[in-house]
Structures are given as structure tokens and as C-alpha cells.
Amino acid sequence: MSKQPNLEPEPAEVVREYGPYPGVTHVHGVTYDGSSVWVASGAAMHAISPSTGALLRTIAVPGVTGAGSAFDGRYLYQLADRVIQKLDRDSGQVVARIPAPCENVSGMAWAEGFLWIGQYREQKIHQVDPDTGQIVRSLESDRFVTGVTWVDGELWHGAPGETQSELRTELRQVDPETGAVQRRLSLIDGLVVSGLESDGDEMLYCGGGASGKLRSVRRRSRQRS
Numbered sequence: 001m002s003k004q005p006n007l008e009p010e011p012a013e014v015v016r017e018y019g020p021y022p023g024v025t026h027v028h029g030v031t032y033d034g035s036s037v038w039v040a041s042g043a044a045m046h047a048i049s050p051s052t053g054a055l056l057r058t059i060a061v062p063g064v065t066g067a068g069s070a071f072d073g074r075y076l077y078q079l080a081d082r083v084i085q086k087l088d089r090d091s092g093q094v095v096a097r098i099p100a101p102c103e104n105v106s107g108m109a110w111a112e113g114f115l116w117i118g119q120y121r122e123q124k125i126h127q128v129d130p131d132t133g134q135i136v137r138s139l140e141s142d143r144f145v146t147g148v149t150w151v152d153g154e155l156w157h158g159a160p161g162e163t164q165s166e167l168r169t170e171l172r173q174v175d176p177e178t179g180a181v182q183r184r185l186s187l188i189d190g191l192v193v194s195g196l197e198s199d200g201d202e203m204l205y206c207g208g209g210a211s212g213k214l215r216s217v218r219r220r221s222r223q224r225s
Helices: none
Strands: 014-018 029-032 037-041 044-048 055-060 069-071 075-080 083-088 094-099 105-111 114-119 124-128 135-140 148-151 154-159 170-174 181-186 196-198 203-207 214-218
Touching: 029 075, 029 105, 029 203, 037 069, 037 075, 075 105, 105 154, 105 196, 114 148, 114 154, 154 196
Parallel strands: 029 069, 029 196, 069 105, 105 148, 148 196
Antiparallel strands: 014 214, 029 037, 037 044, 044 055, 069 075, 075 083, 083 094, 105 114, 114 124, 124 135, 148 154, 154 170, 170 181, 196 203, 203 214
């Protein structure tokens, strides 16, 4: 992949901030099941109403240690140590354990029958077989990866700033075939992304790291809509 293209970042529009919530001290992963936003924190996953901000329910997920949450339309997936746990959303029961394909997992999403997994320091996004945990193919980024999501055929990931002259975290849309950057949404100084998920429409839900908060960001400006 060619390195950073000359694309000017657009200011990200943070629409709403949720939390912090009791028991949610650090957001490790974010996913959306069509009605609730789920955040992983500690040894649990918590369902939040995107309309009211209410904490709806909590299910225990032993061993949650890092970012990586997804929903395939029926099951939740959550990274726990070096294993991806597949969970029944209603009961919270673990129905399968899938080996994580790599270390430094920093985000997970479901799309097109595959898991898409970010690898933080290696600056990669992997397409992964959800049954075996095997990597099918990989995309390279020129920034660290924190959170991955798909919406309307668009692949997005969180991209933290790395130097004193590049402090702002971005949300980046990348070409799903080449990894080339197509759009850059720049968050204000101090905001981070730890987990990323789309609502299937205009909102991108972003984990707020150690703040314990969740934020919704508009994917397209009103001028683009």
C-alpha cells in the first residue's frame, strides 16, 4: 500500500456522549446489535440504549483483557486473552471459543461472513475465518489501528496520533481491497478511539478508552448527506 495520501482531514462531528457508567471503567470494544450498543469493560459486556443512553443489561464475559467486540446478527464475539469467545446474546452463554489470529488485537467487526480484526502496533487489519481464526488476507495501514467497522461497503478504523505534531485521533475510511485512505475525520485533541462500530446508517460509535465513555460520530457531514 502506498503511504499517507495528501487527503485533508475533515472535522469529526461528535453527536452525543454516553456515560460513564457504573462498572464501565475502560471501554475495550464496541459493537451494535441493531437496537443496543454493546461495550466491553472489565469482565463484562454492557448493552446501552443509543436513544436514551440507559444501561440496559450486563453479561459476564470472563477474561476480557483487550479491544475486540463484534455481532454477526445472532451472536456476540468478544476477545478474551488469546481467544475470541462467541456468545449467545440472550443468555450470555459461550457457545464457541476461537483462537485469536494474532497478538495486539485492537478491534473487531463482522462483515460479509468474516471477522475483521485490527492489529494495533503492526498497523494491520485482517480478514479472518470466524470458525477457525485463520487469517484470509491482510490490509496495511500507515497508522496504529484502534477499532474496525464496516458500513455500506465502507471499511473504517480508528487511527491515533503518533507524534507531538500529530496528536489528534482520526476515523479513517480505507479501500477494502488496497487499504488506501479515502476519508479522514479528525477528532478534537484529547479524544481517543478504543473500539469502533457503525449503527448501519450514519453513526459511528467510538469507545472512549479510560474515560469509560462512548461517543457517537456522524459518518457523513450534512453537506455530504
